Amino acid sequence: MRVGIGYDSHRFAEGRKLVLGGVEIPHPRGLAGHSDADVVAHALTDALLGAAGLGDIGALFPDTDPQWHNADSIRLLNQAYLRVLEMRLHLVNADVTVIAEQPAIARFVDQMREKLAGALLCGPSDISVKGKTNEKMGFIGRGEGIAAIAVAVLE
Ligand code: MG
Numbered sequence: 001m002r003v004g005i006g007y008d009s010h011r012f013a014e015g016r017k018l019v020l021g022g023v024e025i026p027h028p029r030g031l032a033g034h035s036d037a038d039v040v041a042h043a044l045t046d047a048l049l050g051a052a053g054l055g056d057i058g059a060l061f062p063d064t065d066p067q068w069h070n071a072d073s074i075r076l077l078n079q080a081y082l083r084v085l086e087m088r089l090h091l092v093n094a095d096v097t098v099i100a101e102q103p104a105i106a107r108f109v110d111q112m113r114e115k116l117a118g119a120l121l122c123g124p125s126d127i128s129v130k131g132k133t134n135e136k137m138g139f140i141g142r143g144e145g146i147a148a149i150a151v152a153v154l155e
Contacts, residue, residue, distance in 0.1 A: 004051025008042035009147035021112025022074040034063035041073035047152035078119040105131040
């Protein structure tokens with residue numbers, strides 16, 4: 001068994017779609033980033049890569065490479081997982097915490113689990129997603145951005 005942890009954060013930006021766990025969430029602002037800035041997918045990707053000892057998302061999909069501009073991060077997650085499978089490892093389960101003051105993500109969690117599970121060739125019951133506020137503290141509390149933490153177990 002191998003375990004990996006992933007963290008990501010992106011700041012809010014005007015005129016961007018908000019995509020979390022592959023799900024487009026209605027919100028006045030989206031997240032800034034080279035790709036679709038999906039912090040959930042990015043944190044989970046880093047957790048998988050960390051567990052497999054394969055480095056991190058920035059090494060695999062450099063933001064200097066134009067092919068990842070506005071990339072669908074669910075696709076990146078899937079690509080990273082294919083690398084994991086090549087190491088003869090597979091996902092047992094993953095758990096993600098999304099830290100955001102706004103929006104509340106509870107009603108989108110099931111859709112996110114479906115999307116993430118699709119990329120990871122597993123069932124939604126193997127992927128947990130939960131939301132948390134930061135109790136109005138710090139950059140998240142001030143509504144400057146969203147962060148996510150993920151843990152993945154590989155066998
Ligand atoms: Mg990111």
